[in-house]
Amino acid sequence: MVLSRVQQVVLLRLRIGHNRLNHHMATKLKLVPSPLCSCGKNQTAEHILQACPYHNALRDTTWPEETALQKKLYGPKEDLERTARFALQSGLTI
Template identity: 45%
Template sequence: MNNSKNDVADQLAKEGGMMEQIQHNPSYNEAKTLINSALDCHWRQEHPQHNSKDAIHKLSRAEQVTIFRLRTGHNRLKHHLFSRFKIGDGPNCPCGANRQDAQHVLQDCPLLDDARLKYWPEPREMNQKLYGSALQLGITVEFIYASDLTI
């Protein structure tokens, strides 16, 4: 019995599809919604790694900028300024390391060992410092501010 009802529904859908369709011009708001939806869908496909629950959104604007600059490497540390813009005397850290970048500052620089131990008594992975909870990101920002580095 259900098959005959489905067959009838399919037949009616086919007939309806062959009928002349009424042209409907969307209103401004409908068009805007359709365009935004399409752009959002496209953006999500192009950025599958995006995490809308990223704790960075819980920080102040200034703190977000600091974390973002550390994440992307587009910052005011010597390595980026020298290699990108030829600003400064070279990419090396004052401690003598090959490059002063986020990895070096947050994890390795001996000049910042005391501050690092104060903010992270237990060792933390770079990923936790830059992509962890809001608390972990806040600690990273405080460390950077305390280190007197311009990020």
């Protein structure tokens, strides 16, 4: 089975950086005042997927082993499904 439309949209937005995370919303679209995440770092897709401490628990259950960003965004279907699930469960608007 192929990825759902919602999964595909989330992955595309994370890949190209055109998304609703603060870094893009502040620096490109000027729609929010700060590019920062509530943890204080630039809120980019890489930050959310790889580093943000607010999403550590969800990240650890989604990827029990450390996983490269490249694999999360461009890996086999199973990895893409994990990434889409993580994004949707994070509570963030992507």
